[in-house]
Amino acid sequence: MQLQYFLILAAALFCxxxxxxxxxxxxxxxxxxxxxxxxxxxxxxxxxxxxxDGQSIKGQVFTVFVxxxxxxxxxxGLAIVLAIYRxxxxxxxxxxxxxxx
Amino acid sequence: xxxxxxxxxxxxxxxxxxxxxxxxxxxxxxxxxxxxxxxGYVNALMTFISFVHALIALQAAWNQPAYExxxxxxxxxxxxxxxxxxxxxxxxxxxxxxxxxxxxxxVFAIGYMEMDWGWARFYSLLALFEAGMTALAICDSLxxxxxxLEVLTLGTYLLVGFWFNQSLVVTGARDAxxxxxVGDLFLLMGVIALLPLAGTxxxxxxxxxxxxxxxxxxxxxxxxxxxxxxxxxxxAQFPLHLWLDEAMEGPVPSTILRxxxxxxxxxxxxxxxxxxxxxxxxxxxxxxxxxALTAIGGSLIALAQIDIKRTLSYLVSAYMGIVFVAxxxxxxxxxxxxxxxxxxxxxLLVMSxxxxxxxxxxxxxxxxxxxxxxxxxxxxxxxxGTLGLxxxxxxxxFWAMLDLASSIWSTRPWLAGLLLVVNxxxxxxxxxxxxxxxxxxxQQMSERSPEVHWxxxxxxxxxxxxxxxxxxxxxxxSLLPSWVQLNKDMALLLIWSSILGGSLSAVLYLGKAVPKxxxxxxxxxxxxxxxxxxxxKLYRSSIVFGVDLISRLTSWVDKYLVDGMVxxxxxxxxxxxxxxxxxxxxxxxxxxxxxxxxxxxxxxWLCFPLxxxxxxxxxxxxxxxxxSALWSSRTxx
Numbered sequence: 209m210q211l212q213y214f215l216i217l218a219a220a221l222f223c224x225x226x227x228x229x230x231x232x233x234x235x236x237x238x239x240x241x242x243x244x245x246x247x248x249x250x251x252x253x254x255x256x257x258x259x260x261d262g263q264s265i266k267g268q269v270f271t272v273f274v275x276x277x278x279x280x281x282x283x284x285g286l287a288i289v290l291a292i293y294r295x296x297x298x299x300x301x302x303x304x305x306x307x308x309x
Numbered sequence: 310x311x312x313x314x315x316x317x318x319x320x321x322x323x324x325x326x327x328x329x330x331x332x333x334x335x336x337x338x339x340x341x342x343x344x345x346x347x348x349g350y351v352n353a354l355m356t357f358i359s360f361v362h363a364l365i366a367l368q369a370a371w372n373q374p375a376y377e378x379x380x381x382x383x384x385x386x387x388x389x390x391x392x393x394x395x396x397x398x399x400x401x402x403x404x405x406x407x408x409x410x411x412x413x414x415x416v417f418a419i420g421y422m423e424m425d426w427g428w429a430r431f432y433s434l435l436a437l438f439e440a441g442m443t444a445l446a447i448c449d450s451l452x453x454x455x456x457x458l459e460v461l462t463l464g465t466y467l468l469v470g471f472w473f474n475q476s477l478v479v480t481g482a483r484d485a486x487x488x489x490x491v492g493d494l495f496l497l498m499g500v501i502a503l504l505p506l507a508g509t510x511x512x513x514x515x516x517x518x519x520x521x522x523x524x525x526x527x528x529x530x531x532x533x534x535x536x537x538x539x540x541x542x543x544x545a546q547f548p549l550h551l552w553l554d555e556a557m558e559g560p561v562p563s564t565i566l567r568x569x570x571x572x573x574x575x576x577x578x579x580x581x582x583x584x585x586x587x588x589x590x591x592x593x594x595x596x597x598x599x600x601a602l603t604a605i606g607g608s609l610i611a612l613a614q615i616d617i618k619r620t621l622s623y624l625v626s627a628y629m630g631i632v633f634v635a636x637x638x639x640x641x642x643x644x645x646x647x648x649x650x651x652x653x654x655x656x657l658l659v660m661s662x663x664x665x666x667x668x669x670x671x672x673x674x675x676x677x678x679x680x681x682x683x684x685x686x687x688x689x690x691x692x693x694g695t696l697g698l699x700x701x702x703x704x705x706x707f708w709a710m711l712d713l714a715s716s717i718w719s720t721r722p723w724l725a726g727l728l729l730v731v732n733x734x735x736x737x738x739x740x741x742x743x744x745x746x747x748x749x750x751x752q753q754m755s756e757r758s759p760e761v762h763w764x765x766x767x768x769x770x771x772x773x774x775x776x777x778x779x780x781x782x783x784x785x786x787s788l789l790p791s792w793v794q795l796n797k798d799m800a801l802l803l804i805w806s807s808i809l810g811g812s813l814s815a816v817l818y819l820g821k822a823v824p825k826x827x828x829x830x831x832x833x834x835x836x837x838x839x840x841x842x843x844x845x846k847l848y849r850s851s852i853v854f855g856v857d858l859i860s861r862l863t864s865w866v867d868k869y870l871v872d873g874m875v876x877x878x879x880x881x882x883x884x885x886x887x888x889x890x891x892x893x894x895x896x897x898x899x900x901x902x903x904x905x906x907x908x909x910x911x912x913x914w915l916c917f918p919l920x921x922x923x924x925x926x927x928x929x930x931x932x933x934x935x936x937s938a939l940w941s942s943r944t945x946x
Contacts (some may be wrong), residue, residue, distance in 0.1 A: 308895025
């Protein structure tokens with residue numbers, strides 16, 4: 209097992225997250241894709257912490273923070289989605305294009 | 310006293326300018342209650358003062374060396390512009406002629422302009438003319454002559470456009486200004502090109518220079534042609550002659566002044582430039598050619614006019630043409646004598662016709678007739694004017710013509726023949742006008758035609774007397790040839806040409822043998838002459854057409870190409886703003902994509918050196934080549 213395999217895996221996960229973020233029509237799935245991207249970041253942090261900084265494992269501390277912030281962000285995100293849903297009765301991203309030119 | 314007046318001859322133009330300035334008081338918008346007549350009286354008084362001043366100065370100047378005076382006008386760098394004033398017998402004599410003619414014209418105008426409110430404007434312009442012409446007469450510099458000629462051009466524009474609510478007046482004034490202006494501009498080219506050659510603009514120094522000058526013949530020919538172009542426009546010579554015809558729309562008193570002395574200003578400059586013109590034989594030939602063409606053409610056109618003022622205006626062109634011929638053949642004295650006699654006689658003719666028009670209303674000679682029994686004084690004035698203009702001894706015109714004809718007889722006999730023809734045609738034309746206006750039966754327009762009142766008759770009579778006494782004056786100043794030197798053959802030929810032309814015309818127009826109005830066998834020729842060789846059409850189809858076309862073209866280029874180019878930038882900016890705003894699609898996912906694309910590009914750009922140096926693994930590169938080979942074979946297949 210080498211560092212770069214973890215990094216490549218994380219990058220692949222990140223890319224999948226981006227793909228979901230940009231293409232999903234459902235707002236909840238967009239939030240889910242964001243979670244995927246955050247998890248990819250967490251993987252990176254853990255891998256670097258393991259291979260580069262085995263002594264003071266700062267990456268793991270970062271990961272803990274990222275997980276907690278991600279939880280908060282997901283809560284706020286879902287709240288926003290709910291707020292929009294109450295107004296517009298849909299969670300289709302294509303319908304949220306009111307602020308244009 | 311007399312010599313003091315001679316030394317202050319420069320005051321003469323100033324008197325007129327004072328009069329012109331004072332006239333302003335009586336503009337209808339300033340003096341609203343008491344009418345404009347005092348403007349006329351003040352100007353006539355100023356002119357009278359000028360006339361007396363010049364007359365006394367003339368006695369002092371006679372047989373004396375010229376009194377010269379030089380006033381520095383401007384000194385810049387190497388250029389020293391001094392205004393030289395020469396008070397010789399000739400220049401003071403010219404001042405006397407100008408002020409005298411203007412005095413008569415102004416008194417005539419007191420009668421003629423009786424029913425007009427524009428005295429202040431009219432008299433101030435007449436005074437401006439007088440100031441300009443007297444200044445021209447005493448100034449001895451080509452440069453200042455040019456300045457004065459331009460001032461007079463502006464004066465002509467204003468004076469012809471006096472009754473500016475008439476549309477023909479407006480077009481006539483326009484043509485008079487532009488035509489003379491074109492000539493003046495060519496003159497300016499000549500004037501400017503002359504300075505590096507001669508180093509001076511003083512006429513006397515120019516004459517000195519011309520005696521020994523050795524210049525490139527091409528250069529001096531071009532300069533000379535430029536110098537004759539100014540007088541060509543001023544003297545209404547072909548092809549710049551249409552303006553004088555249209556200038557007949559102006560008031561008659563100003564016509565007196567213009568036809569006698571204003572057109573002669575060009576001739577005056579031409580005469581003074583004769584030494585310079587003589588440097589190039591081509592220029593002299595051109596002067597003769599233009600003069601001869603105008604003399605023949607003008608006297609022919611005058612035959613076919615029905616407007617009484619226009620019959621005279623073309624004769625003015627013709628006589629100025631003869632002056633051109635005289636200058637072209639270097640007969641300067643004959644030219645000056647001709648200008649003098651022409652001014653006096655033509656002034657008389659215009660006054661007479663003005664008096665006829667004043668209370669016969671129409672200017673159409675075919676509608677006039679039978680005035681001789683009721684208008685004897687006007688008729689007499691016309692007769693004496695005619696005799697004074699054509700070669701008829703002992704009146705003035707004869708001596709001028711004889712002087713010219715006898716001196717060119719030996720060198721250019723064909724020119725003398727031309728002179729005879731022009732003289733005969735002029736006699737024919739004037740007798741025709743006389744016969745139509747004063748002879749025959751009264752017509753509707755001339756049935757009740759009283760003689761005019763004293764302010765118009767008096768100057769006419771004074772001028773008539775002067776015309777009759779002109780030979781005596783010339784004799785007193787010993788300007789007439791002695792009996793021994795007289796070329797008697799030439800004199801007889803001239804007299805016979807006058808008599809032949811005059812009597813032929815009298816037989817045709819007074820006799821009943823030919824039905825009136827007289828039709829020429831070939832109508833096209835009659836129309837050609839009556840319509841002035843279709844000169845307006847000629848102008849409109851050549852110069853006016855060309856300038857109009859070019860100005861339309863440049864206007865189009867400016868409007869669409871230049872403006873369009875600048876507007877295009879604004880338009881493109883506007884359009885790009887309008888088009889590019891659609892990049893703000895309102896889709897947050899699209900924004901995320903653009904952020905990503907931007908990041909990716911930035912990353913590639915930043916890492917480009919790294920990527921370029923990246924050496925691919927041999928296995929991967931061989932894999933890539935095999936894939937591309939497979940791809941190309943598949944697309945080929």
